[in-house]
Amino acid sequence: MNLRLVGPTPLPPTVRDALARPMLNHRGPEFAAMQTRIVNSLQHYFQTAHDILLFTCSGTGGLEAALVNLLSPGDAVVAVSIGVFGDRFADIAEAFGAQTHRLRFPWGSAADPDALRAKLAEIKNARAVLITHNETSTATTNPLQELARVAHENSDALLLVDAISSMGAIHLPVDEWGVDVAVTGSQKVWMIPPGLAMVSVSPRAWDAYAHARMPRYYWDFKKMRDAIAKGQTSFTPGVNLYFALDAALDLMNAEGFENIRARHARLAQHTRDGAQTRGFELFADPKFASNTVTALRVPPGVNGKKWRQVLNQTFDTVIAGGQKELTDKIVRIGHLGWVNEAELDACLDAMTAALPYAQAN
Amino acid sequence: MNLRLVGPTPLPPTVRDALARPMLNHRGPEFAAMQTRIVNSLQHYFQTAHDILLFTCSGTGGLEAALVNLLSPGDAVVAVSIGVFGDRFADIAEAFGAQTHRLRFPWGSAADPDALRAKLAEIKNARAVLITHNETSTATTNPLQELARVAHENSDALLLVDAISSMGAIHLPVDEWGVDVAVTGSQKVWMIPPGLAMVSVSPRAWDAYAHARMPRYYWDFKKMRDAIAKGQTSFTPGVNLYFALDAALDLMNAEGFENIRARHARLAQHTRDGAQTRGFELFADPKFASNTVTALRVPPGVNGKKWRQVLNQTFDTVIAGGQKELTDKIVRIGHLGWVNEAELDACLDAMTAALPYAQAN
Known part of the structure; x- marks a missing residue:
């Protein structure tokens, strides 16, 4: 998964x-x-x-x-x-x-x-x-x-x-x-x-x-x-x-603290770039975008909850939804801990592929 | 262990x-x-x-x-x-x-x-x-x-x-x-x-x-x-x-609740009997002795702390000491959860064998 x-x-x-x-x-x-x-x-x-x-x-x-x-x-x-x-x-x-x-x-x-x-x-x-x-x-x-x-x-x-x-x-x-x-x-x-x-x-x-x-x-x-x-x-x-x-x-x-911080910065940039390349819109103020999690707006016409369900059931991929007032308005991708570029690319690709199955109605 | x-x-x-x-x-x-x-x-x-x-x-x-x-x-x-x-x-x-x-x-x-x-x-x-x-x-x-x-x-x-x-x-x-x-x-x-x-x-x-x-x-x-x-x-x-x-x-x-309770009662009795057979003295009021743990008095002439150390280091056996006012006055043997008679016998045998190495001075 x-x-x-x-x-x-x-x-x-x-x-x-x-x-x-x-x-x-x-x-x-x-x-x-x-x-x-x-x-x-x-x-x-x-x-x-x-x-x-x-x-x-x-x-x-x-x-x-x-x-x-x-x-x-x-x-x-x-x-x-x-x-x-x-x-x-x-x-x-x-x-x-x-x-x-x-x-x-x-x-x-x-x-x-x-x-x-x-x-x-x-x-x-x-x-x-x-x-x-x-x-x-x-x-x-x-x-x-x-x-x-x-x-x-x-x-x-x-x-x-x-x-x-x-x-x-x-x-x-x-x-x-x-x-x-x-x-x-x-x-x-x-x-x-x-x-x-x-x-x-x-x-x-x-x-x-x-x-x-x-x-x-x-x-x-x-x-x-x-x-x-x-x-x-x-x-x-x-x-x-x-x-x-x-x-x-x-x-x-063994990895080293500097390398760990650099890796998280790199993975965050990779996620933000990859999301935008695929047409998704970032949620957080870019000046303060996190290096451990990225939030994307749920695209127009897409049901956020359904999107995550399809991702989970069909693409074996789990992302987080929005909370409280952001429920179904954003989704969130964690890129912290034990994670690499390939997994983030696979996640973003799955999110793209799942879109047609996650219409709002 | x-x-x-x-x-x-x-x-x-x-x-x-x-x-x-x-x-x-x-x-x-x-x-x-x-x-x-x-x-x-x-x-x-x-x-x-x-x-x-x-x-x-x-x-x-x-x-x-x-x-x-x-x-x-x-x-x-x-x-x-x-x-x-x-x-x-x-x-x-x-x-x-x-x-x-x-x-x-x-x-x-x-x-x-x-x-x-x-x-x-x-x-x-x-x-x-x-x-x-x-x-x-x-x-x-x-x-x-x-x-x-x-x-x-x-x-x-x-x-x-x-x-x-x-x-x-x-x-x-x-x-x-x-x-x-x-x-x-x-x-x-x-x-x-x-x-x-x-x-x-x-x-x-x-x-x-x-x-x-x-x-x-x-x-x-x-x-x-x-x-x-x-x-x-x-x-x-x-x-x-x-x-x-x-x-x-x-x-x-799979074991069944009745069987689990009966096993704990049996293991407790086995521990108390085995301890007394080996010459140890029970601490708790026998009418209210626990089915999950047995306390034994540290025998005269034995240093309780040293006894547990020898047990640990030489016999690969870990028992508990006494707490607060019972420190070094009792030791405690747990017989709850995943445990059987053979392990309790081995523990009591090790306690007996360790005694000569645990003199008070």
């Missing part, structure tokens, strides 16, 4: 082998050594010298962890949103009682740093700024470096970044840009199944942790840091995903 | 094969059909006609979900504890602001229904009673049927049960005993890696959900129920654990 979602992404053979390894003692020396290897590699890809915590959950769990460890009910936060996942980050903050000020931008466009500056001037006491680095729902990458600079120059707010679908593939030097917490998910660039969220925590975030009063237990950062220091995890970890991540990081380390 | 933890438990070959399956679309029809099969089987093992929800997390996440969906800050709860995991359930309730009344019993003994009756008379407005069915840390199974009857006869409290290491192996008819939420974990009787918590929710629990105000997002029961109704999950699920659970449930369904 040509699985072209924005995650879960396909699994390389050595990752599949690793998933099937016999179970081991999650409190023993073999697990401890594996976790150390994984954390060291992740520090490289996060470009951080600070803590990396791993939680057994989806990416959304990682976002919840970021919020509940650093904030208190009533804290003002500015939630920058350019799509479904930006809205979700804001929704979680609101669910836990943060005073959530939403700064929303039209879907398909990136966040405007000037608007963030104005919002921070208006909300003088913002404790955190929430930003989605790569908005999967619209295939748009925010100008995070500029947004981070504006946030730090105009506030003392913590910078919490949803990097679920960007980390490892799109430039994001966590320490250099002052990102206090960055969250990614195993089923994205990391080429393993869903079920692990990886989270970086800055020294400034640890300062905030000391005073934060949102309730937490499973997500507790300190419990996890203390456990990792002993080669363990605070609660039973998703062991076979650790096996897989260990194997996937071997592949990534 | 002879992995004799109380979880993660060993993986049968067909489960390992399933773990290595290629990734699929977690929003597609194949996933939906698989989830339906899984939920239907789990209803059989939970002996419930009501909802089963699956969360991507460890068992502790499932306990947190039970609490935050049904309670509000300030609610009085009675937390029955006979060990580490009973204490943990209480700790989570306290972390989320419940007024937590702990009813603790000496480790190695079961909870006394009369004491629960007295506690409920004292705490007149208890909104929930928290009970660990099988306390892993002390290898003791609570008399849940009696405790449940006392709870229901003496209060309107919800009954929230940690059945992480019992469900599927020890008799626990959820509907018949009026259990409002029961939580189990994938790495126990279910013979798959850690990373999924399975949770039953009664109609009475749904009534409580409607008024509960503890903050929640990732754990939200209704989001999950609504998603499952559409063949999906509220957030990206641990797909390869679903593959594994589907395969493991095939094995369980």
Whole structure:
């Protein structure tokens, strides 16, 4: 199957082998050594010298962890949103009682740093700024470096970044840009199944942790840091995903971080070019088009849902649809993780071939 | 390796094969059909006609979900504890602001229904009673049927049960005993890696959900129920654990529920007999000894930590130590999931053979 979602992404053979390894003692020396290897590699890809915590959950769990460890009910936060996942980050903050000020931008466009500056001037006491680095729902990458600079120059707010679908593939030097917490998910660039969220925590975030009063237990950062220091995890970890991540990081380390980023840039350009050559229209603002996912408008006269069904059933190809207000208006092609040009060409060819079978009526 | 933890438990070959399956679309029809099969089987093992929800997390996440969906800050709860995991359930309730009344019993003994009756008379407005069915840390199974009857006869409290290491192996008819939420974990009787918590929710629990105000997002029961109704999950699920659970449930369904329970009872008796024959002393009250784990006192003159190290390094056998106040005082042998008599005999023989190498000084 040509699985072209924005995650879960396909699994390389050595990752599949690793998933099937016999179970081991999650409190023993073999697990401890594996976790150390994984954390060291992740520090490289996060470009951080600070803590990396791993939680057994989806990416959304990682976002919840970021919020509940650093904030208190009533804290003002500015939630920058350019799509479904930006809205979700804001929704979680609101669910836990943060005073959530939403700064929303039209879907398909990136966040405007000037608007963030104005919002921070208006909300003088913002404790955190929430930003989605790569908005999967619209295939748009925010100008995070500029947004981070504006946030730090105009506030003392913590910078919490949803990097679920960007980390490892799109430039994001966590320490250099002052990102206090960055969250990614195993089923994205990391080429393993869903079920692990990886989270970086800055020294400034640890300062905030000391005073934060949102309730937490499973997500507790300190419990996890203390456990990792002993080669363990605070609660039973998703062991076979650790096996897989260990194997996937071997592949990534062999390819090299620069090469991985260059490959994702190249595959994204290849997808955008290939789509336009075949007559499809790009959705996202080209200046901010994502390197891990491309969104195309559903052509006039085509039923988006039917298109994806035909692709799945007849062409063994799976692409994503649009979400919320973009349902049946766009489709999305993931090009992150274990993917190459030939698979993307095959996907685009199948999309073209499926069109006649996907009429709107 | 002879992995004799109380979880993660060993993986049968067909489960390992399933773990290595290629990734699929977690929003597609194949996933939906698989989830339906899984939920239907789990209803059989939970002996419930009501909802089963699956969360991507460890068992502790499932306990947190039970609490935050049904309670509000300030609610009085009675937390029955006979060990580490009973204490943990209480700790989570306290972390989320419940007024937590702990009813603790000496480790190695079961909870006394009369004491629960007295506690409920004292705490007149208890909104929930928290009970660990099988306390892993002390290898003791609570008399849940009696405790449940006392709870229901003496209060309107919800009954929230940690059945992480019992469900599927020890008799626990959820509907018949009026259990409002029961939580189990994938790495126990279910013979798959850690990373999924399975949770039953009664109609009475749904009534409580409607008024509960503890903050929640990732754990939200209704989001999950609504998603499952559409063949999906509220957030990206641990797909390869679903593959594994589907395969493991095939094995369980082929063996038959009655046979599985009888096998666990037989293996537990075999372990207790074998341990005593070899001169080891049982820790738990024999009347309440668990069918999924056996605790033995560390013999005089033996260093418990060294004993487990020698077992691991020289005899390729992994058993669990004691936790908290039982550290180095007991060891624990798991006999749940994919295990047979020969493996338990080998474990006990290795424990005997390792003794001379594990002197206290």
